[in-house]
Amino acid sequence: MKKNALISLLTLAATAIVTNVYAQAKSESNLAYEFVATVNGTAITQGLLNLNVKAVTSQGQKDSPELRQAIKEDLINKELIAQEATKLGLAKEIDFPDQVTQLKQNLLLQAFLEDHFKKDPITDAKMREEYDRQRKLMGEGGNGTQYRLSQILVSNETDAIDLIRRIQKGELFGKLAQEYSIDQASKAQGGSLGWVMPGQVIAPVASVIPNLSKGAITQAPIQTQAGWVILKLDDKRAFKIPSFDEAKPQIRQAIVQQYVAETVKNLRANARIVQ
Numbered sequence: 001m002k003k004n005a006l007i008s009l010l011t012l013a014a015t016a017i018v019t020n021v022y023a024q025a026k027s028e029s030n031l032a033y034e035f036v037a038t039v040n041g042t043a044i045t046q047g048l049l050n051l052n053v054k055a056v057t058s059q060g061q062k063d064s065p066e067l068r069q070a071i072k073e074d075l076i077n078k079e080l081i082a083q084e085a086t087k088l089g090l091a092k093e094i095d096f097p098d099q100v101t102q103l104k105q106n107l108l109l110q111a112f113l114e115d116h117f118k119k120d121p122i123t124d125a126k127m128r129e130e131y132d133r134q135r136k137l138m139g140e141g142g143n144g145t146q147y148r149l150s151q152i153l154v155s156n157e158t159d160a161i162d163l164i165r166r167i168q169k170g171e172l173f174g175k176l177a178q179e180y181s182i183d184q185a186s187k188a189q190g191g192s193l194g195w196v197m198p199g200q201v202i203a204p205v206a207s208v209i210p211n212l213s214k215g216a217i218t219q220a221p222i223q224t225q226a227g228w229v230i231l232k233l234d235d236k237r238a239f240k241i242p243s244f245d246e247a248k249p250q251i252r253q254a255i256v257q258q259y260v261a262e263t264v265k266n267l268r269a270n271a272r273i274v275q
Contacts, residue, residue, distance in 0.1 A: 036072055039079040048075065113256060127251045131244050134254075137199040146239035147198075147209050150191035152176060152230040153183040160221030160228035167217055173232050182227060191232070197239065205231060 034046035052071045057063050085091065150173060154160050163180060167173055174190025181187040198206040204222050212218070212233035221228040244251075 037076055039076055040083060042079055042083070044072065044075050044079060113260070116259065117256075122252055122255050126255060127248060128244060130251050130255055131247055134251075135241055137197070144197055144239055144241075145210075146195045146237050147233060148195050148235040148237075149193040149201075149209070150174070150177065150232040150234055151183065151186060151193055152181045152191050153186075153224075153227045154180060154221075154230075155182060155227045157221055157223070157228050160230055164217065164219070164221065164230055167230070173217065192234070195237075195239075205229060209233065 035043045036046050036049050037044040049068065049072055052075065053063060053068055056067065056071065061067060152160075152163055152173070154163065159180070163176055166176060174192075177191030178187055181191055183191075186193055198209055201209070202224060204224055208218055208222060208231060212231070214233055214235060217232045218230055221230055223229075
């Protein structure tokens with residue numbers, strides 16, 4: 001079930017930190033041995049300083065000697081605190097191998113995406129095609145109503161009917177979603193699907209949404225290919241589809257996410273995964 005692909009897109013893990021930083025940092029690996037300061041004998045390298053400068057300037061700040069000095073002072077302060085924390089024995093409370101593994105995965109993900117989109121760039125034509133596809137889903141008029149939905153998805157009708165009765169008796173929808181929903185993407189958020197338009201969801205659900213009042217749930221479960229859905233309308237609002245230029249950043253991210261989803265699907269189909 002799709003969320004609003006133009007406005008409320010999921011963010012890729014760590015992309016905001018390493019975008020436009022990873023590729024440039026690779027070419028400067030020799031700077032890792034040039035020191036800009038030492039703290040009780042521990043080096044602050046030029047490479048680490050540059051990495052932090054690029055992370056900041058990629059978000060709009062202008063590079064300057066003053067900025068670099070401020071970042072250097074911040075790195076010194078962090079090293080002082082890190083050394084003090086180590087003296088207090090706090091390092092043993094941190095699972096460094098798992099933290100390093102996660103960072104490595106994030107950096108390799110970014111490298112993987114950079115390699116792909118260097119060979120197959122996201123052009124204006126591709127973004128326009130995706131924009132038109134999403135606009136068609138939302139309705140050609142450019143205006144409409146957006147709905148903020150939550151769902152509980154279960155595998156059979158009997159369980160769905162039982163959950164509806166429990167909600168009607170006062171049990172919290174979000175709590176039951178976390179306990180019983182089989183939709184892993186939404187259950188952690190209490191079943192929340194975010195803001196959508198009817199054209200973005202499957203037909204059985206789309207036909208029910210306009211008939212729900214704010215705060216109401218479906219009185220009967222909705223049968224779908226994935227299972228039986230209990231739907232709740234959290235809120236609704238008027239919506240105007242943004243222009244192509246306004247939507248470009250979100251459209252670019254949507255294309256990246258689609259590529260990641262397709263790649264993961266193919267990799268999982270050919271992988272030996274034991275859980």
